Amino acid sequence: MADKAKPTDFDWNDLGFAYHDLPYRYRAYYKDGKWSDGGLETDSYMRVSEAAQSFHYGQEIFEGAKAYRRKDGGVNLFRPNMNAQRMNRSADRLLMPHFPEDKFIDAMKQVVKANQEFVPPYGTGATLYLRPFFFGTTPMVGVHAASDYTFEIFATPVGAYYKGGLAPTAYVTGSLDRAAHAGTGRAKAAGNYASSLLPGDEAHKAGFSDVVYLDPRLHENIEELGSANFFGITKDGKFQTPKSPSILPSITKYSLLALAPEFGLIPEETTISINDIDRFAEVGAMGTAAVISPVGSITHQGKKHVFYSETKVGPYTQKLYDRLTGIQFGDEPAPEGWIYDVPLK
Numbered sequence: 001m002a003d004k005a006k007p008t009d010f011d012w013n014d015l016g017f018a019y020h021d022l023p024y025r026y027r028a029y030y031k032d033g034k035w036s037d038g039g040l041e042t043d044s045y046m047r048v049s050e051a052a053q054s055f056h057y058g059q060e061i062f063e064g065a066k067a068y069r070r071k072d073g074g075v076n077l078f079r080p081n082m083n084a085q086r087m088n089r090s091a092d093r094l095l096m097p098h099f100p101e102d103k104f105i106d107a108m109k110q111v112v113k114a115n116q117e118f119v120p121p122y123g124t125g126a127t128l129y130l131r132p133f134f135f136g137t138t139p140m141v142g143v144h145a146a147s148d149y150t151f152e153i154f155a156t157p158v159g160a161y162y163k164g165g166l167a168p169t170a171y172v173t174g175s176l177d178r179a180a181h182a183g184t185g186r187a188k189a190a191g192n193y194a195s196s197l198l199p200g201d202e203a204h205k206a207g208f209s210d211v212v213y214l215d216p217r218l219h220e221n222i223e224e225l226g227s228a229n230f231f232g233i234t235k236d237g238k239f240q241t242p243k244s245p246s247i248l249p250s251i252t253k254y255s256l257l258a259l260a261p262e263f264g265l266i267p268e269e270t271t272i273s274i275n276d277i278d279r280f281a282e283v284g285a286m287g288t289a290a291v292i293s294p295v296g297s298i299t300h301q302g303k304k305h306v307f308y309s310e311t312k313v314g315p316y317t318q319k320l321y322d323r324l325t326g327i328q329f330g331d332e333p334a335p336e337g338w339i340y341d342v343p344l345k
Ligand SMILES: *Cc1c(COP(=O)(O)O)cnc(C)c1O
Pocket: 064, 188, 224, 226, 227, 228, 229, 248, 249, 250, 251, 252, 253, 286, 287, 288, 289
């Protein structure tokens, strides 16, 4: 078994997006209709039956969040209540029990506090990534929901996505879907990621950063950009993002919809046809990992549509990025209830 990571192992200015085995993770166990108290554990390996439900029939959902080091040395969580609520909506879709929201937030704080030496310093742009996940462990071969589950949160330090400032990337439409219209696209289910690997690989091999998913019924309307949500800023000042039952509801998206009016943009969730994208002055991808990635172009049916610039970030995209990261790192005032301080003592 590999050694545990130590804070001295890391160059905080040069971190990628990788797993490291930190000293502590939180686990709770669901059995006989109720959750165990839950607590911190040190072993990164788990002992699970070979017939565990999630290995065969895929009851596995997850979340992604970050802990942010502030200038004053404290640590922030960004809207962890939204992660807790979304995980329970994902659980409903996969016929899994709920994990209580207050227990979820407390568990996030415990993991950050216990691994606090691994929250990267303020100013590096790096963060402590938190990965809550939740899966069925009951041994079975018949297809039904598990009666036993494990909930865990582990942490791993990750670097700023864009080290030299925001840089636009190129996307391409594909012919494969990540989720069905009334399927599990709204749930943060591991299985959606399994079905996204091949389309993502095809886009990478063709020289693009990722694929644009179109709606699974008509292949006409934009859904997601790889594993991130889509936004476009129209030439007449609207911040638009697609509305569809098969999109994963991004917390970054709802946060930017709320912040857009500060910059004079009108926020709107609406249908966005792939045939009508030249009305966008700027396009971007949104999610916790990359925050905002400017999209320089989308290639559809062999035709490349360029937004703002293929090499430079657009002004609204940069302003929204600065505002959101300013809130997350505690440099700017946040809307009520968005920031949770993590007690470190
Ligand atoms: C997690 C995820 C996102 C981004 O959601 P955030 O809450 O902003 O991190 C977008 N699309 C998919 C498919 C996802 O799984």
